[in-house]
Amino acid sequence: MTRLIAALSLALFAGTAFAQTAPSFEQADADASGSLSLEEAKVALPTLDEAAIVAGDANNDGAIDADEYALLVGG
């Protein structure tokens, strides 16, 4: 019974995390610079840690552009 409850809690938690909608790229780009700084990306995607965001910077320019953001949000 305890295991069932644990499994249900986990399923509920995963469902909640999955249901969270990420802000649009425009909303995430707080200073409207056309790209997201690491700080902007961290605010927009609080479920991702810094390493995940840095990994999402596919072209390594230190910022998350719209395409990179879409991949981060989608993946």
Ligand SMILES: [Ca+2]
């Ligand atoms: Ca920005």
Ligand SMILES: [Ca+2]
């Ligand atoms: Ca980039």
